[in-house]
Amino acid sequence: MARATPDILKLGDEAQREGWPEQLAVRICWHYYMLGRTQQEIAEALGINRVRVNRLLAEARRRGIVRVTIHSKLTENVALEQRLAETYGLDLVEVVIGDVADEAQLAEVLGRAAAGSVAPLYEDGMTVGIAWGITLKAFAQATEEKPLHDAAVVSMLGSLTRRSSVDAYEATTDLAARLHAECYYLPGPIVCDSEESRNTILQQPMMREVFLKTRSADLALASVGGLDSSTIRLMGFVNEAEFDEVSKAGAIGNFLGYYLDEKAEILDHPINRRVLGFPPSDFIKIPRRIMISGGPTKVPVLRALIERGYFTDLVTDAETAKALLESA
Structure with missing residues (x-):
C-alpha cells in the first residue's frame, strides 16, 4: 500500500481515519475513466458521497494511479x-x-x-x-x-x-x-x-x-x-x-x-x-x-x-x- 503523505489531509476526516483507501480509489477510477459514469452515479453505486469521490479521483491522479496523456500540442x-x-x-x-x-x-x-x-x-x-x-x-x-x-x-x-x-x-x-x-x-x-x-x-x-x-x-x-x-x-x-x-x-x-x-x-x-x-x-x-x-x-x-x-x-x-x- 502506498505510504501516506501530508497531502492525504485533503481527503477529509474519513480518509485520515482510514489512511489511503487505495482499493476504493481504484474502483472509483475504473467507474469514472473506463465506464464513463458521473461522480454522482459512482457515489450512489458505492454508497459514499460525491465529495469523497471527487477527492479520491484527484488523489489517485496525484499518486500516479491514473495518468492522462494528451496526444497533441498547441x-x-x-x-x-x-x-x-x-x-x-x-x-x-x-x-x-x-x-x-x-x-x-x-x-x-x-x-x-x-x-x-x-x-x-x-x-x-x-x-x-x-x-x-x-x-x-x-x-x-x-x-x-x-x-x-x-x-x-x-x-x-x-x-x-x-x-x-x-x-x-x-x-x-x-x-x-x-x-x-x-x-x-x-x-x-x-x-x-x-x-x-x-x-x-x-x-x-x-x-x-x-x-x-x-x-x-x-x-x-x-x-x-x-x-x-x-x-x-x-x-x-x-x-x-x-x-x-x-x-x-x-x-x-x-x-x-x-x-x-x-x-x-x-x-x-x-x-x-x-x-x-x-x-x-x-x-x-x-x-x-x-x-x-x-x-x-x-x-x-x-x-x-x-x-x-x-x-x-x-x-x-x-x-x-x-x-x-x-x-x-
Missing part, C-alpha cells in the same frame, strides 16, 4: 519551443499550457508534464541528481515506474529537518523508488545554523561521498525559486530579517538553495554561507541539466541562469517562454 507552443531552443542553444524545450490560478499550481503542472519528457533519458547505470521543491516533488510522483539496473538518485540539497512538512517537497525518495535506484541523501540540514556548522558537516566522510556521487551524475533535475516564492523562504529556513537583507543585497531568486544576483552569481551573504546544497559551479559540469520551472516571479533568475548556460533543457509554461524570449 501550434503556438511548438513555435515557442523552437524559438527558445534556437535563441539559447538548448537541446530540448517543452512549453506547456499553464492556465492555472497561482505559481504553486503551475509548479505542479510543470512537474507532472516534465515527467514524460524526461522518462526516455533514464538508463541503466546512470546517476541522477535532483533538487527539491513543489515542482520536483510533483515530477517524481508523476514519473512512471521504470526499473533500472545499478542506478542511483542523489539529492542536491540537505535533507534533514525537524519539520515533517518538508516531506511534501522532498523528491529524492520518490524518484529513486520509481526507478528502483539507490537513494543518496545529503545528510545535513538545508540551511545550517551557522557557517561553522556547515563547514563541519562538509568535512564528514559521508558528506564527501555524496558530493562525489553528485559530481559524477549523468543527469540533473532542478527548479528555481523566485525571490518571493522560494520554497526555502516559504518553509521558514530564512527569516524575514535575513530575507530583507539578501533582497537589498541584489538577490533575484534562489537556485539549489543559494540566492543569486542578476549575473547568476552566488551573493556574498551570510545566508549563502550556511546553505548545504550542491554548488552551482559543479552543477554546470553535469552533462545533461534539465530546468523545470515557470511563473512571473521566476523569470529574472531563469533568464540569468539560461544566459550563463546553466541548463541544457527547459520545461516551462507559455507565458514564461514569451517573457524569456522578450528579454533575449
Whole structure:
C-alpha cells in the first residue's frame, strides 16, 4: 500500500481515519475513466458521497494511479519551443499550457508534464541528481515506474529537518523508488545554523561521498525559486530579517538553495554561507541539466541562469517562454 503523505489531509476526516483507501480509489477510477459514469452515479453505486469521490479521483491522479496523456500540442507552443531552443542553444524545450490560478499550481503542472519528457533519458547505470521543491516533488510522483539496473538518485540539497512538512517537497525518495535506484541523501540540514556548522558537516566522510556521487551524475533535475516564492523562504529556513537583507543585497531568486544576483552569481551573504546544497559551479559540469520551472516571479533568475548556460533543457509554461524570449 502506498505510504501516506501530508497531502492525504485533503481527503477529509474519513480518509485520515482510514489512511489511503487505495482499493476504493481504484474502483472509483475504473467507474469514472473506463465506464464513463458521473461522480454522482459512482457515489450512489458505492454508497459514499460525491465529495469523497471527487477527492479520491484527484488523489489517485496525484499518486500516479491514473495518468492522462494528451496526444497533441498547441501550434503556438511548438513555435515557442523552437524559438527558445534556437535563441539559447538548448537541446530540448517543452512549453506547456499553464492556465492555472497561482505559481504553486503551475509548479505542479510543470512537474507532472516534465515527467514524460524526461522518462526516455533514464538508463541503466546512470546517476541522477535532483533538487527539491513543489515542482520536483510533483515530477517524481508523476514519473512512471521504470526499473533500472545499478542506478542511483542523489539529492542536491540537505535533507534533514525537524519539520515533517518538508516531506511534501522532498523528491529524492520518490524518484529513486520509481526507478528502483539507490537513494543518496545529503545528510545535513538545508540551511545550517551557522557557517561553522556547515563547514563541519562538509568535512564528514559521508558528506564527501555524496558530493562525489553528485559530481559524477549523468543527469540533473532542478527548479528555481523566485525571490518571493522560494520554497526555502516559504518553509521558514530564512527569516524575514535575513530575507530583507539578501533582497537589498541584489538577490533575484534562489537556485539549489543559494540566492543569486542578476549575473547568476552566488551573493556574498551570510545566508549563502550556511546553505548545504550542491554548488552551482559543479552543477554546470553535469552533462545533461534539465530546468523545470515557470511563473512571473521566476523569470529574472531563469533568464540569468539560461544566459550563463546553466541548463541544457527547459520545461516551462507559455507565458514564461514569451517573457524569456522578450528579454533575449
